[in-house]
Amino acid sequence: MARTVTITVDGATIQTAEGSSVLDAALEAGICIPNLCHMPSVSPIGACRVCIVEVVDDGRRKMTASCTLGARDGMVVEAHSETVLRARRHIVELIVAEAPNSRAVQDLAARVGVTRSRYPMRDKHCVLCGRCVRVCDEVWQSKSLGFVGRGGDRHVALPFDKRPDLCKRCNSCVEVCPMTITPCPGPMAVPGICGLCESQTSMVENIPDTCVMCELGRGFQCARWQLRGLLAPA
Amino acid sequence: MELSNVDTILENRGAEPFDIIEVLQDLQGLHGYLPEELLCRVSESFAVPLIEVFRLASFYRAFSLKPRGRHLVTVCLGTACHVRGAPRMLDEVVAQLDVEPGETTEDRAFTLETVNCLGACALGPIVVIDGEYHGDMSPGKLRALLGAVRDGDQAVVASV
Ligand code: SF4
Ligand code: FES
Numbered sequence: 114m115a116r117t118v119t120i121t122v123d124g125a126t127i128q129t130a131e132g133s134s135v136l137d138a139a140l141e142a143g144i145c146i147p148n149l150c151h152m153p154s155v156s157p158i159g160a161c162r163v164c165i166v167e168v169v170d171d172g173r174r175k176m177t178a179s180c181t182l183g184a185r186d187g188m189v190v191e192a193h194s195e196t197v198l199r200a201r202r203h204i205v206e207l208i209v210a211e212a213p214n215s216r217a218v219q220d221l222a223a224r225v226g227v228t229r230s231r232y233p234m235r236d237k238h239c240v241l242c243g244r245c246v247r248v249c250d251e252v253w254q255s256k257s258l259g260f261v262g263r264g265g266d267r268h269v270a271l272p273f274d275k276r277p278d279l280c281k282r283c284n285s286c287v288e289v290c291p292m293t294i295t296p297c298p299g300p301m302a303v304p305g306i307c308g309l310c311e312s313q314t315s316m317v318e319n320i321p322d323t324c325v326m327c328e329l330g331r332g333f334q335c336a337r338w339q340l341r342g343l344l345a346p347a
Numbered sequence: 348m349e350l351s352n353v354d355t356i357l358e359n360r361g362a363e364p365f366d367i368i369e370v371l372q373d374l375q376g377l378h379g380y381l382p383e384e385l386l387c388r389v390s391e392s393f394a395v396p397l398i399e400v401f402r403l404a405s406f407y408r409a410f411s412l413k414p415r416g417r418h419l420v421t422v423c424l425g426t427a428c429h430v431r432g433a434p435r436m437l438d439e440v441v442a443q444l445d446v447e448p449g450e451t452t453e454d455r456a457f458t459l460e461t462v463n464c465l466g467a468c469a470l471g472p473i474v475v476i477d478g479e480y481h482g483d484m485s486p487g488k489l490r491a492l493l494g495a496v497r498d499g500d501q502a503v504v505a506s507v
């Protein structure tokens with residue numbers, strides 16, 4: 114049996130198995146830490162940075178992604194300090210600029226309270242979350258697609274743009290992609306944020322740190338929904 | 348494609364996944380680029396998925412997935428070279444050869460590439476032609492150099 118460690122997240126004391134990530138521990142305990150690239154069934158890569166938290170150690174604060182942060186005994190984490198909230202909104206603004214036409218991204222923006230992005234819309238249809246790549250590799254042991262190129266050119270591709278023999282045609286890469294979720298029927302407002310879900314955004318101010326299994330979370334495949342098995346499994 | 352050459356290369360290098368880069372370097376040296384069939388061969392021989400080989404080949408600037416010309420012109424656009432006028436060198440090459448970076452001239456004589464530092468910043472701005480470093484470049488010197496390479500190339504082409 115794995116040893117149990119005790120950590121504090123936003124003042125709540127929670128127990129979790131040693132080696133589990135702070136994000137998983139918080140979500141299991143019902144504490145909301147918005148996340149995008151994380152999937153419970155595959156290894157975390159910390160690609161989207163939405164799940165950032167502050168680790169308070171001896172008065173010093175360090176910001177880091179919670180999905181790649183292993184829980185250690187006595188760890189004190191703040192997931193909703195002013196600094197974290199501001200940074201998280203900023204990160205989501207960048208993601209919105211990258212893919213404003215994704216329902217998942219719109220829902221994520223609503224959940225963290227982002228109503229506009231200060232960046233020019235690039236509309237890349239991919240936020241490099243690597244969900245497809247990891248599902249293919251780790252769940253299906255297939256490694257048919259992967260990250261190609263580097264820097265600004267880095268993108269997900271099939272080798273030579275051809276489906277390799279390894280591909281099992283499971284379609285998982287498409288299913289787990291935050292870009293493929295059926296868009297809501299609302300008209301996309303300029304510049305980029307739809308705003309139709311504003312009725313649901315009151316919880317951003319009222320209950321930022323309590324998971325209410327929000328519909329928005331379902332929209333961006335929040336790991337909390339996946340943990341509960343309420344979404345089609347990866 | 349001369350597959351026997353590939354076999355020799357594969358035999359001479361190790362068989363661990365980390366040896367792939369060396370094999371790719373050899374193949375790049377031999378063919379001037381990495382054709383699809385060869386990457387498939389490498390993937391089979393190392394028993395690693397093709398995407399892994401493709402990923403490596405697409406990551407490093409030293410590898411090319413497209414055929415290159417007979418002469419390779421590399422302009423350094425690193426910070427040091429940049430402040431010493433590298434963009435003007437690039438403009439000069441683009442104007443002389445009529446190609447964009449990453450592309451090859453129609454007669455397959457030249458391929459133009461850029462690089463983000465060659466580790467010889469004190470000599471900047473640097474242009475590398477066929478592996479030879481030319482430091483302290485100016486558009487004028489560059490024009491003369493390219494002219495010489497083109498003349499040499501045409502002489503060789505004419506003689507075959
Ligand atoms: S479902 Fe909604 S409230 Fe719950 S953790 Fe996810 S984003 Fe937060
Ligand atoms: S970086 Fe943690 S969920 Fe994306």
Ligand code: FES
Pocket residue numbers: 423424425426427428429463464465466467468469471473
């Ligand atoms: S910047 Fe050109 S060699 Fe370093």
